[in-house]
Amino acid sequence: MDQQPETAAAPGHSLDRRAELSEFLRSRRARLKPQDVGLPDLGRHRRVPGLRREELAQLAGVSVAYYTRLEQGNGRNVSAEVLDSIARALRLSDAEHAHLTHLAKGKQHKKKASARAQQVRVPLRQLLDVLDTVPAYVVGRRSEILAWNRMAAALFGDWGELPAAERNWARLVFLKPEYRELFVDWEQKAIDIVCALRMDAGCYPDDPRLSALVGELSVKSPDFRRLWATHDVKEKNHGVKRLHHPLVGELSLNFESFRTTDDTDQALVTYHADPGSPSAEALRLLASWGTDATRVVPSA
Template structure:
């Protein structure tokens, strides 16, 4: 992946989404050939020269200071996740290449913990959204990860290339957008990870929707919220989810789904957990 190109396209996309009136400028200033702010308007808001900002938007960001980056981030009204992504894109591209090639594994004690969470579907995500650990209810909810080839144990691969995902997520489009925005963050962190580049290439070739979302350059960190699911066994479920980043390994996050106590979804989740705990007939 070309980090200079990513920096250029990210800045252009963030500038294009702002209108002059959004930042207190007059919308009248001659005919506009492109949407959003002009470079000179953005440079004025950030307090830098047009030439300096133009050079940055062309991908020359290795020597930019933190003060200038902060000024540009404020002018572009970046979110916290977008600010972090911008900072990653302006750092040397080789800084974490050796670490990104190491296989990820969860600590045995963490696996014991998620196995003990019998009423909660849990998966652990690593770099590039690889699914690196799960519990029994997590498999029952999202797929038999142990039976999958390693390259398919990836959240983005599952969402875009498994047809059943469209049925599982009631708002598949929203889930797909969140997954791509999260994968964009990883691309900024690990720009020379060959496995990440291979994954993005495969998804781009096989999914038109992925190509469209990837071109938007949106970035969001994993967080918390609510998902409406339609499970083939448990039926319709409304589940809250939490993503917990592990302090000892910030490249791993624990993703847990749970239902409101006493709700129909809680009962359906309990029945699914009971079903998965029953040994199969020989």
């Protein structure tokens, strides 16, 4: 199914890169204890959880004043070597390390990219149609669903019936009750989406549509506010999702996410069941029902 043209960018303010950098570093420092990093815990009362700034600076091999400036959001002249040292001291994952680098040393080309309309290449849309027994879709920046096939509509609902602006995983999961019922582990799905949006925020802090989305969800969803405040980031490229489909019942499906080589902001996501499993039979039934199945999961 072809994606519809994007709507015009919604008015909104940019995310504050300095504030994002400051809050991210504080949140990562707060989750570490002295014993986690080989420092003695002298049992003294700590006013805040986690490592002190001076302890983190010591581990990273930088001065306290230098680290303090960075944690206050001043990352303009920080070197890649210093960021690497701080990332090691904070025990950041690869995704967190990349996020820190984006926040500290934002790239100008990312600003231009955020303004471009997201277009799915024709051959990629054709591939979706060829995968006629595999639920598959293309997701882009801001968790926007850009294109999908018939099986994805049968599994998740017919996104073609929604306005273009509503074809967004974050809006669906946090604002539509039927998706809370669809995902057996709704909390984990919600976490995955927020972590991906945080990665986008690091890459595109000047994207007004992303800022507007975060603002809207923060107002409308207490769950989103709670998860957004954690500042967690991660990339989850494969795993298992359990769904409770209103037509075929519970399914356990393996998902794989493949970044496109020409546009790393888009990913092809596929779902499949273990061969011979009840979930494989359920997918076969969904495929046999054709377009009738796409009307079962509410989309509006």
